[in-house]
Each structure stands twice: as structure tokens, then as C-alpha cells.
Amino acid sequence: MICLVGSGMPQMGRGCHRWDMDAAGATRMPQVDVDAAERQYICAGTRRRPEARAAQPHQEPPRGGTAKGLCSRMKLLVGILLCSLVLGVSSQRWLTFLKEAGQGTRDMWRAYSDMREANYKNSDKYFHARGNYDAARRGPGGAWAAKVISDARENSQRITDRLKFGDSGHGAEDSKADQAANKWGRSGKDPNHFRPAGLPSKY
16 A cells, blocks of 8 residues: 655655555555544554554552551551650650759759858858758759769869869869768758758758
8 A cells, every 4th residue: 555645756644545556557546435543544554543542441459459558557647646655755754854953953053152151161061962962852853963063063173273283182182072972962861961060050
């Protein structure tokens, strides 16, 4: 089969006519009355007929896959719920810890202020023990704050002594005694163990 366009040149495409070849040469055959889709098939040489390219019916996904997806979503929701509960409890504990630490810091500051105000001989161990004792009673947060403050104070005092007196070891024994008083109070023992005679009762 050969297709001719208006120019007379053989082509495949628009303006197609069917020709049969015999011994005498090409003889034009009558045009076949076909619709546009069939003509496109005949002229363009498409491999499949238009009706063969009809859309296939939509296939629904198997019900098993939907059930699995629902199960996965349920597991995810349960996991999120459990994580929220754990984080809620943890955040509540942290808030309590921070509150106790703040209260313990105030207790330590009050003891330090009273020591400066009293300015009483040999009373520093008592005030160290009292501040740690009051702070530790607030809870774990208070005990933590008391230890941090006590260690920072003793370390700063040690640096000051070293700058003033060099490596002579001046103040080392006193710092060790202060730390013993700090631990005594933090452990819940009575700070009055270090109370000097004659210290006013207001302290």
C-alpha cells in the first residue's frame, strides 16, 4: 500500500489512497470509506487499533493492603501517645528540679548574708552547714544547687589565696574544713554542731 499527497510523491500520512500493483502498472482503486480513526491506522501504520488502546478498567487495591495501612497508622498514633506521656512526666520532673534549685540558691544566699551580717568569730562553718542543710531539704534540685555553689565558692577562694600567697598552701586546711561543713549540712545532719558559743539566736 502506498499513500500519495497532492504533489504525487509517495508518502505515508495525510490524503491517503489505496493502490494495487499489477503487471500493467499501478491502477487506482476506489477509496475505501473508513472513519478517521481507521484511516489513521491504515495510513500511519500504527501497530494497535484505536479500540485496542481503550483505557483499562480501574482496579481497586486489595483489601488486605488497606487493613495493613490502618494497622500501621494505629501503631504510629500509639507510639506518639506514649512518647507524649514520657516527655510530659520528664518535663514535670525537670520543672520540679529547677524550682528546688532556685529555692536552694536562695537558702545559700541567705546563709551567706547572715554570716556577713553577724561577722562572728569562728561562725563560718556553722553558716556553711546551715545553708547546705536548708537547701538540701528542698529536694534533689536544692542539694545540687548547694553543692555547685559551695564548690564554686571554695575554688574561687583557693584561687584568691594562691594569687596572694603563692603555692605556700595558705588556706588549704580552712577550705577543707569548710567543705566538710558543707557536706555535713547537705547530708541532713544538724548544722548546730558547728555553732559557736555566744552567736545571737536570730541566726
